[in-house]
Amino acid sequence: MTPADNTLRQPATPELYPIRTVATLTGVNPITLRAWERRYGLIKPTRTDSGHRLYTQNDIDNIHRIVALLDKGVSISQVRNALSAPAAGPNSGEETGPWINYRTQMITAITQFDEERLEDLYNEMLAIYPADLMTRKVLLPLLVELGTRWETAEGSVAEEHFFGVYLRNKLGARFHHRHRHATGPKILAACLPGEQHEIGLLLFALAANDAGFRLILLGGDMPLADLPHAARRSQCDAIVLSGSIEPKPSLLMEALPQLVAAIDVPVFVGGLTSIRHRDAINAAAAQALGNDLHAGLKRIGEVLSDNPPTP
Structure with a gap:
C-alpha cells in the first residue's frame, strides 16, 4: 500500500464545536448544556487540554432530540431512557410533563x-x-x-x-447580557401606543436575539409618529410593534398606514392585538404576526430575505 493509499483510508476527523457555538446552533444556553452533562449524563462532550468542552455534530443532533422530547412533555429525568427508546407516535394533544x-x-x-x-x-x-x-x-x-x-x-x-x-x-x-452578540438584521421594536406592558416585547426581543437579530428597544406606549425619525437614524431593517390592548380605531385606520407610508422598511405587528385586528393591520400594508414567537420570527426572516437591506 502506498503512503497516498494509507492517507485516503484514514478516518475523517469530526468537526468539533465550542459550547458557545453549540448554544447558538441549538438555542440551549451553556448553563443548561452543562447541567444536562453533569446532572443527567445526557451529553458527553470531549475536552481540550485546558478543559474546554468541544461537541461533535452527533452531540448537536442529540441536543435537538432532547429539546424535542422536553417539548413533548417528557420529564428531564426520563429523557435519557427516551433517547434510546423507539420513536413514539403522536400524542393526544393533552399537555404533559412539568x-x-x-x-x-x-x-x-x-x-x-x-x-x-x-x-x-x-x-x-x-x-x-x-x-x-x-x-x-x-x-x-x-x-x-x-x-x-x-x-x-x-x-x-x-x-x-x-x-x-x-x-x-x-x-x-x-x-442586555446577550444582545451584543447578535450580528443579523436590525429590528426597531416598541409597544403600540397605549400598551404599558412590556413583557411581550421583552420575550420577543430575547427570541429574536437568539435567532441572530439585532434589537433596538423603545419600550412601552410608543407614539407611531416618532418612529420614522428613529428608523432613519438607527438604519433599522424592520419595525416590530407589540400589543395586547384594544387599540383606538384611529391607530389602525390612520396612524399605522401613515407610519408604513413614511418609511421604506417593513412594519410588523405582533401580540393579541394582531390576532384580533389582522385584517385592519394587513389593510394598512403592515404585517400581522400573531402571538407565536417562532412563527413570527420566521415570517420576519422570510420578508427580509425577499427584501434585503440596501448596503
Whole structure:
C-alpha cells in the first residue's frame, strides 16, 4: 500500500464545536448544556487540554432530540431512557410533563407575593430547560392566566403588577447580557401606543436575539409618529410593534398606514392585538404576526430575505 493509499483510508476527523457555538446552533444556553452533562449524563462532550468542552455534530443532533422530547412533555429525568427508546407516535394533544406543575407553583408564589419562591422556581427552570421552551410552556401561558384571573376578578391588579415587575427585571437583565452578540438584521421594536406592558416585547426581543437579530428597544406606549425619525437614524431593517390592548380605531385606520407610508422598511405587528385586528393591520400594508414567537420570527426572516437591506 502506498503512503497516498494509507492517507485516503484514514478516518475523517469530526468537526468539533465550542459550547458557545453549540448554544447558538441549538438555542440551549451553556448553563443548561452543562447541567444536562453533569446532572443527567445526557451529553458527553470531549475536552481540550485546558478543559474546554468541544461537541461533535452527533452531540448537536442529540441536543435537538432532547429539546424535542422536553417539548413533548417528557420529564428531564426520563429523557435519557427516551433517547434510546423507539420513536413514539403522536400524542393526544393533552399537555404533559412539568409545565402545569411549574405554572401552578408560580401562581401560588405570585398570589402570596413570595419573590424568593418565584426566584427559586425561575432559576430551577432556567438551569434545566432551554429558555425558549420555558417561555413557551410556562411564562407566556402564565401571563395569559394572570390576565384571565384579573378579568374574572379571581386575581388582582397587584398580583399582575408584582409578576410583571419581577419578570421585566429578569428578562431585561438577560437581554442586555446577550444582545451584543447578535450580528443579523436590525429590528426597531416598541409597544403600540397605549400598551404599558412590556413583557411581550421583552420575550420577543430575547427570541429574536437568539435567532441572530439585532434589537433596538423603545419600550412601552410608543407614539407611531416618532418612529420614522428613529428608523432613519438607527438604519433599522424592520419595525416590530407589540400589543395586547384594544387599540383606538384611529391607530389602525390612520396612524399605522401613515407610519408604513413614511418609511421604506417593513412594519410588523405582533401580540393579541394582531390576532384580533389582522385584517385592519394587513389593510394598512403592515404585517400581522400573531402571538407565536417562532412563527413570527420566521415570517420576519422570510420578508427580509425577499427584501434585503440596501448596503
